Amino acid sequence: MGSREVTEHQARPADSFAGQHITVAGLGVSGLSAARALARLGAHVTVVDGGDSPARRETAAALADEGVTVRLGDADTLPEGTDLVVTSPGWKPSAPLFAAAAAAGVDVIGDVEVAWRLRGPAAAPWLAVTGTNGKTTTTRMLGAILRAAGLRTAEVGNIGTPIVDVILDQERAGGEAYDVLAVELSSYQLHWAPSLRAHSAAVLNLAPDHLDWHGSMEAYAADKGRIYEGNRVACVYNLADRATEDLVRGADVEEGCRAVGFTLGAPAPSQLGVVDGILVDRAFVPDRQRQAQELAEVGDVNPPAPHNVANALAAAALARAFGVPATAVRDGLRAFRPDAHRIAHVADVDGVAYVDDSKATNTHATEASLAAYEPVVWIAGGLAKGASFDELVASAAPRLRGAVLLGADRALIREALARHAPEVPVVEVDRTDTGAMSEVVEAARGLARAGDTVLLAPACASMDMFTNYNERGDAFAAAVRELDSGGA
Template structure:
């Protein structure tokens, strides 16, 4: 870990937009609020957007009524006179608009960068969370712990609550629990968190970032300029490497979390107890009990890791051990994240539709001893050999759905040839009911039928929520007929 604040090449005046020509790239959940905020501060705002559908035209009309210029169907051309671009996080760095901006020396910010720069002098510090999987759960756990400590807080960022709203709204916070995606971090050059964690790193969004190295580098931006703690995953060396490479403030500490016995400056697990050996006096000899594993809901291994990461950030902010316990007990996970749907004929049915990549599916499969696995969808360029090889001994059977199911079927044939596989070709609304019915046929008492698709959902469903809802409805229909 280096020391000393990193400087940004972006102009230093954070909130003086009067008369500045600012281009907002993209409408939607971040673009519209950004355009309104900039316009209200006196900027001359032009919004450019690739799409020209009914929703975009509706949003454009709303902005044009305020005096904002909107160009629909033309997101590639840099408007003349642009001094700054504020982009929606999903816009890829290699878009012609950004290449033109680079040639012209025009800085590019994301909505997170804009929110960071618009903070007031007494703004709440940020406890920041990123990682390939577990971000939302960890941020919600963290917010629950902070609330249990009596702090005014909110879970914000990539989780759905706008950072601009949190920063500029009337509500005053003591601290913010901030979820940040790799996209958002890419466009946030001057972000400096109080403390931050990278939960894990596995190949994801490589089509956007261009390489695993670029993806990891963008995740690692979350550690830059940290003041108190850089929290990392002891089991994932890549996260520790990012801490070592980060340029942080003097005195900032590297804090590990592990599912094993913690060493000094780590949080871990001993005999079913979550233990802190990082934020205690004489950490080489002493430890602090934080909570029991049974306080974590659900107590799956990867979720215990999430809890330890959240606890690490909370403890870095000075939260007492009792608040960690109380916050974890109060936390309830979102739908479609290892959600127990029902028990039918001594078989558990679990919805983890949120497991949209192989890393998430691997964590989900590791939580159960004997599984009938429902998997498949859009692979997004992923391969499945490592996932199947690691999980093979847990599989009672597999039911495959979706456009890229053949990739999983082939991996099962190579690494788990003894596992019975049902390959469903149908892609209509009744496919999930058939998948659950086939899974019930394969399952034995004590097994878990687990929807952990390892793939995106958009080939058959609107999103992973709809996929999970279809699974739960199928299970209920199956139970009614049992």
């Protein structure tokens, strides 16, 4: 971990956007937020979007009333006179629009970079979180802890309110709206935010994901690692994931910034960990060689699954880096309620627990989810996004009672089960309508015994059968409630 002597990063003034001709790529949530904000700041804004639907035309008409030009159906051509391109996070770096911008010598940034440049001298510091899995849960835990400490905060970025809107609201309030921000950042957002310099940041874990966007695992990891650049107080990493520590070692941080690890085992100095069911801090104490501060009990984490305890430790480390007292960590974790479809207990039916982790849309998240329960009847399948399931199945095989598979790429999981867990009974449901979940849950019920857990942790995306993972989880919960009421 390199260091440099740098004072607080000086944000560029908001009026630096005034008068510029700015092209915004995409009519999504972040694109709309950026377009409206930049127009209010006096920029000449043109939004480009490849779609041309009635809904987009309606949005374009609304933006026109606010002085924003919208060009639908052509997202490849750079509007003449563009001084700056602001992209929505999901646009790939290889997009023709960005090639045209590069050829014209025009910079491309994202909405997070816009927000960072808009910060005034009294702006709230950022505590930033990224990782392949667990970002949202950790950020929400962090927000709960900060509030328990009496701090004014908001969870922003890849979660909740667009970050540009929050920053502008704060600046209008004279910098007094928030004491600190809990900021969730995706790899996409980090790619387009070169100036970001957080107070402290955490990379929770790294596993192959979005490689079609980044081009390689190395590029994906490098974008995640951008979150550590310029950190002032702490770079928080996962001792169980060496790649996160490697990113810390390669970061260029401010003088005095510390590397702080978290572990599910007993912590060494400069780490947070778990001792006899207690979350403890040996990083932010007066004598970390000989002292440890009790923060909370594992039972204060909801739910207390191992990977969720790891999330809690990461959130606690960021909060402690900001000076939050130990009692606030405990109180915040007790107050925290996980978002829907994240290892959410739905019901117990005939002695079997039914758990909804529809948010586990990749193998890394599913591996962590499966590790929290034993024995398990596993419900999996959907769109594999190019994933391989061999490693996941091999690690989970000893705890599997059975598996129920659905979705377009279920055969890939079935084949992995045949190779690595041939003794595990498998039921395939070939229906593709949304009502298929009732059949899936009934099949899982037939495989489960009292004391088992039926776990929806698909390891796949949902869009082959459902609008999103929320709808998939809702369908599972509804089918379980039907069982519980004596139906199906």
